Amino acid sequence: MSRKPLIAGNWKMNNTKTETIKFLESFLPKAKGLSVDIVICPPFTNLFVAAEKLEGTDVKLGAQNMHWEDKGAFTGEVSPVMLKEIPCDYVIIGHSERRQYFAETDETVNKKIKSALQHDLLPIVCVGESLAQREEGITMSWIMSQVENALKDISSQELEKIVFAYEPIWAIGTGKTASAADAQEVISAIRKKIAQMYCSDTAEKVRILYGGSVKPENIKELMQEADIDGALVGGASLKPDSFYALCTFNL
Numbered sequence: 001m002s003r004k005p006l007i008a009g010n011w012k013m014n015n016t017k018t019e020t021i022k023f024l025e026s027f028l029p030k031a032k033g034l035s036v037d038i039v040i041c042p043p044f045t046n047l048f049v050a051a052e053k054l055e056g057t058d059v060k061l062g063a064q065n066m067h068w069e070d071k072g073a074f075t076g077e078v079s080p081v082m083l084k085e086i087p088c089d090y091v092i093i094g095h096s097e098r099r100q101y102f103a104e105t106d107e108t109v110n111k112k113i114k115s116a117l118q119h120d121l122l123p124i125v126c127v128g129e130s131l132a133q134r135e136e137g138i139t140m141s142w143i144m145s146q147v148e149n150a151l152k153d154i155s156s157q158e159l160e161k162i163v164f165a166y167e168p169i170w171a172i173g174t175g176k177t178a179s180a181a182d183a184q185e186v187i188s189a190i191r192k193k194i195a196q197m198y199c200s201d202t203a204e205k206v207r208i209l210y211g212g213s214v215k216p217e218n219i220k221e222l223m224q225e226a227d228i229d230g231a232l233v234g235g236a237s238l239k240p241d242s243f244y245a246l247c248t249f250n251l
């Protein structure tokens with residue numbers, strides 16, 4: 001089974017509206033007819049202007065988070081209905097920074113995934129272990145429990161729309177990339193877990209990305225691994241040239 005690679009840029013809290021326009025005016029003319037799926041996830045305030053620029057291109061738009069409710073008294077939150085109207089295609093759910101700084105739990109991650117799917121938004125679901133967990137030797141059990149809890153009450157048809165991203169927390173923004181073999185080991189275990197929970201046909205269809213200090217210099221090696229289907233990129237997605245280099249790793 002060959003899964004189309006997906007390169008997603010998570011800008012986090014970077015790039016103003018002006019910088020977003022500048023980025024897209026530089027990146028989009030080059031990013032035509034590439035053989036990978038590309039997603040850009042700017043901050044909420046730049047989604048409208050990005051959507052206008054992306055119209056008619058192959059590059060998809062993603063948000064970095066959402067609430068699970070459609071509307072209501074949730075000051076500072078953004079709903080799936082709002083994202084869909086922009087229109088966003090994808091939404092990142094359960095990024096480790098959301099889990100660490102904004103008290104997201106496996107339970108809220110599961111609620112958000114279900115809500116995103118109901119609203120026809122494609123979830124990019126992040127899982128990952130801390131350095132302490134890796135050193136304690138509990139990486140696999142931790143990640144498998146994050147995957148199991150994320151997928152609670154999700155059908156196999158729904159699962160096919162979900163993208164997973166394995167991001168070891170110790171590799172995010174630190175310049176320390178997991179070795180390709182280490183990333184492959186965890187990602188193939190995630191695929192096996194999905195096969196156990198559903199079936200191997202479904203597990204073979206699900207795209208699982210790696211994230212954590214991915215750069216033009218290391219993406220090829222990561223992408224050579226059998227189960228790594230793409231990258232969720234932070235820092236190196238902020239500049240059009242490096243993001244373009246990542247999106248053309250296979251040329």
Ligand SMILES: O=C[C@H](O)COP(=O)(O)O
Nearest residue numbers: 010172173212213234235
């Ligand atoms: O969502 C992206 C990841 O957190 C990776 O960030 P990074 O590429 O800056 O390490």
